[in-house]
Amino acid sequence: MYKSSYNKRGIEPKNIESRFEIEELFFSTTDPKGIILSGNEVFIRVSGFKKEELIGKPHNIIRHPDMPRSIFKAVWDTIKSGKPFVGYVKNMAKDGSYYWVLTCIYPMFDSEGKIKKFLSIRLKPTSDLFKTIPDFYKEIMKIEQMDGVDKALEFMIEKIKEMGYEDYDDFSKKAFLEEMRSREKSIAENITACGMGGEGAVSKENEELADKLCSLQTIFLRLNRYFNNIYNKINVFLDMNQDLSDKSKFVFQLAEEIRLLSLNASIESYKIKKEGVSFSTLSQEMRKNAEYSERQIIKLTELINETNKDIETTSFNILSSKLQIDMVVYFLKELLTKLAEITISEEEEIEVIQNIKDLFELLKFYSEKLSSNVYESKSKLRNIYYNIKDLNVLINRLDFIHINGLIESAHTGSDGGSFTIIFSQMLKLVEAAKAQIIDLETNITTASEENLSIDIINDLIENKILKLEKKYEDIFVQTG
Ligand SMILES: Cc1cc2nc3c(=O)[nH]c(=O)nc-3n(C[C@H](O)[C@H](O)[C@H](O)COP(=O)(O)O)c2cc1C
Numbered sequence: 001m002y003k004s005s006y007n008k009r010g011i012e013p014k015n016i017e018s019r020f021e022i023e024e025l026f027f028s029t030t031d032p033k034g035i036i037l038s039g040n041e042v043f044i045r046v047s048g049f050k051k052e053e054l055i056g057k058p059h060n061i062i063r064h065p066d067m068p069r070s071i072f073k074a075v076w077d078t079i080k081s082g083k084p085f086v087g088y089v090k091n092m093a094k095d096g097s098y099y100w101v102l103t104c105i106y107p108m109f110d111s112e113g114k115i116k117k118f119l120s121i122r123l124k125p126t127s128d129l130f131k132t133i134p135d136f137y138k139e140i141m142k143i144e145q146m147d148g149v150d151k152a153l154e155f156m157i158e159k160i161k162e163m164g165y166e167d168y169d170d171f172s173k174k175a176f177l178e179e180m181r182s183r184e185k186s187i188a189e190n191i192t193a194c195g196m197g198g199e200g201a202v203s204k205e206n207e208e209l210a211d212k213l214c215s216l217q218t219i220f221l222r223l224n225r226y227f228n229n230i231y232n233k234i235n236v237f238l239d240m241n242q243d244l245s246d247k248s249k250f251v252f253q254l255a256e257e258i259r260l261l262s263l264n265a266s267i268e269s270y271k272i273k274k275e276g277v278s279f280s281t282l283s284q285e286m287r288k289n290a291e292y293s294e295r296q297i298i299k300l301t302e303l304i305n306e307t308n309k310d311i312e313t314t315s316f317n318i319l320s321s322k323l324q325i326d327m328v329v330y331f332l333k334e335l336l337t338k339l340a341e342i343t344i345s346e347e348e349e350i351e352v353i354q355n356i357k358d359l360f361e362l363l364k365f366y367s368e369k370l371s372s373n374v375y376e377s378k379s380k381l382r383n384i385y386y387n388i389k390d391l392n393v394l395i396n397r398l399d400f401i402h403i404n405g406l407i408e409s410a411h412t413g414s415d416g417g418s419f420t421i422i423f424s425q426m427l428k429l430v431e432a433a434k435a436q437i438i439d440l441e442t443n444i445t446t447a448s449e450e451n452l453s454i455d456i457i458n459d460l461i462e463n464k465i466l467k468l469e470k471k472y473e474d475i476f477v478q479t480g
Contacts, residue, residue, distance in 0.1 A: 014096040020046045022186050025330045026122035032115050034059045041334050048094035064092035068140040070152040086172040088133045102179045121327045127178035203343040210339045217332040224325050230457050231322045234315050241311045248304040254433040255297040262290040265422045286401045293394045300387045310377045317370045324363045374455045381448045388441050402427045
């Protein structure tokens with residue numbers, strides 16, 4: 001059962017923020033039950049605990065009483081099912097002060113596919129979306145206290161939908177994107193390889209480790225630059241996604257209107273006696289075509305919806321890989337700074353290496369995921385492209401039928417009046433559909449090109465990762 005640890009520590013929460021900089025990233029790993037295995041310097045400093053006080057303790061050691069239990073239920077339901085969780089969390093430091101983070105918790109798997117640990121990266125939330133979260137959580141908390149966790153979760157989903165998101169997953173992906181964008185905008189300083197100064201002061205015992213970390217940092221910084229090329233494409237991709245779904249919705253509506261008008265035309269044709277023969281042939285043809293086009297459009301809309309989901313997954317995997325690379329870079333900087341100040345023990349060195357290994361394993365996992373995403377999208381985009389081509393042929397035929405219809409109805413005199421109206425309305429709709437379909441074709445071509453460029457850069461990154469793994473076998477290869 002899910003139980004609360006409401007202020008288990010008996011510490012009075014203080015309305016004081018435990019501050020940290022936007023550049024700073026938190027890192028921690030836990031076992032499958034949420035027991036902390038390791039944490040970085042930022043985590044230790046901001047939480048106010050000593051490292052020994054955190055390691056071996058449940059992660060709820062930093063739980064803030066303002067946090068709704070329902071959020072943690074969502075956390076555990078998600079990560080236990082093997083999916084990553086992204087969400088806002090208010091934490092409480094040892095002295096009762098608070099700090100907000102956007103947390104990304106990634107499950108990690110053993111060779112049998114079982115969850116072996118969780119790795120969490122947390123960043124400082126600064127987006128406009130975040131400004132709404134404290135009040136939102138207060139509302140959730142109220143419902144929770146009155147009606148329990150399940151009702152609070154229902155309320156949360158309802159609210160999220162009202163805000164225009166599909167579900168929590170959709171909301172968290174957008175939040176992730178907003179926070180990463182906002183972070184990128186505010187980070188002025190670029191970490192330069194081993195540029196934190198003082199590395200000359202590294203003790204003899206730690207020299208070898210410092211050298212290794214230094215060259216790793218150089219490689220990861222390069223990886224970071226490559227990856228930024230992919231990351232910068234997210235906007236293009238997401239705009240395209242929006243455009244695609246808007247257009248497909250529009251074409252879908254048009255198809256329905258065209259079908260209804262065709263139905264009207266064939267009803268009208270029965271009313272006309274003499275000329276009815278040619279009209280009824282025409283309108284039957286029109287109806288057949290319109291119905292067929294509608295079926296094609298439904299298929300196309302489904303394909304586009306699937307692609308939309310794929311693009312969202314791709315964006316999430318790009319954001320995750322970017323955050324993981326940023327985390328490695330930051331972590332290495334933190335370690336090198338520490339090595340310049342103190343000598344670390346052999347045990348600590350083992351922990352450091354384990355953390356880098358974990359981050360690297362995760363990065364490999366997500367970059368492989370990204371490759372398969374891109375590969376799958378490739379065939380889907382091709383499929384959409386051919387569908388659009390088919391639709392083009394159909395629409396052109398509809399166009400032809402309607403022009404004929406207009407000519408026929410013009411010859412018919414007064415009896416053909418209602419046809420003239422129907423056919424000219426229809427012609428307008430078909431022309432509009434045609435224009436949208438041409439646009440769609442262009443969108444899909446651009447999407448395919450963008451997809452291809454991601455594929456190429458990602459191949460390059462995967463290659464680099466493999467080389468990196470070879471070079472630093474002693475660090476990266478799992479020893480069991
Ligand atoms: C990797 C990982 C990171 C977590 N990070 C936090 C955190 O930053 N703050 C927090 O309150 N809970 C965090 N949790 C959730 C806690 O395990 C716990 O569910 C939560 O604090 C609620 O505690 P409770 O069940 O005792 O009420 C994390 C869990 C995992 C697996």
